[in-house]
Amino acid sequence: MGAKSALLAFADGDLRPALRAATRSDQAESEALVRKTFPGYDVKPAGDSTLDVTYPPDGITQVTLLPGAALLCDRRLVLDRPSELPAHLLQLGTGRRFVMHGMHSVVDWLCFAVWENGTLVRSLSLSPDGGIAxxxxxxxAFERPYWAGHHPVEPDAEWEDEEPYPLPFHPLDLGEEALQALFGFAIEGFPEPDSVDPTSVEMHTFRVGDEPAASGWSARRSSSSGRIGT
Structure with a gap:
C-alpha cells in the first residue's frame, strides 16, 4: 500500500455532501484560514491542487472553504494522539463537527478522530510498532468488523518464521474505511457509487514557513508512531 493522508476538516454535520458539491473557494478567505491555523507563521500562496493530493510536502498547506465546511491538508495537523489537538484549532469551527484523518503506509500508521461541538467523541491511533497510542x-459501525477479527492480516506463506501481525487488523485497511465513512472517498481500492471524486475538489496551496519566536503556538509532530517525512 502507498496510502498517506494528513487531513483536518470541520463541517456543519456530515462533511461528505459538502465535498460532493464542492466549488472553487475564495483564495483570500482560504489564506485567512491558514493564517488562523498557523498564527504567526509566514504564509505565501503556492498555486493550486486537488484533494487527490492527501499528503502534501513538508511546509505546504492545502485548503478549501465550502458552504458549511472547510478542509485542510497538512502533515502538522495530524497527531499521534489526536486528543492533543490545540484548542485554537477547535475554536476555528466552534459548534461544528471536526474530523482528523492521518495515515502513513511506510509504518502502517493510522489515526482518525471526531469532535462534536468541541467534545472528542472518538479517537484512534495505532501502528504495529507503536501499538495503540x-x-x-x-x-x-465501520470499525466493528475489524475489532471483531473479521479482517485479520494473514501470514505470508513464503515466510515460515514470520511473527503474527501485532494488531487484529491492518491499520491501512481500517484507514481506508474511515476515510470513506468520514470524508466520502478512498485513496486505494474501488470507489463506492456515491463516493466523492477527489480530483474535482480544488484546493488552494500555501507555503507555511517557520514561525517567529514570539508566536503563541508551535506546530507539533510527535515521533512515537515512527512516521517519516516522505
Missing part, C-alpha cells in the same frame, strides 16, 4: 470513545 490512543483509543477513546465507542468504535463506529
Amino acid at each position: 490512543e483509543n477513546i470513545g465507542e468504535p463506529y
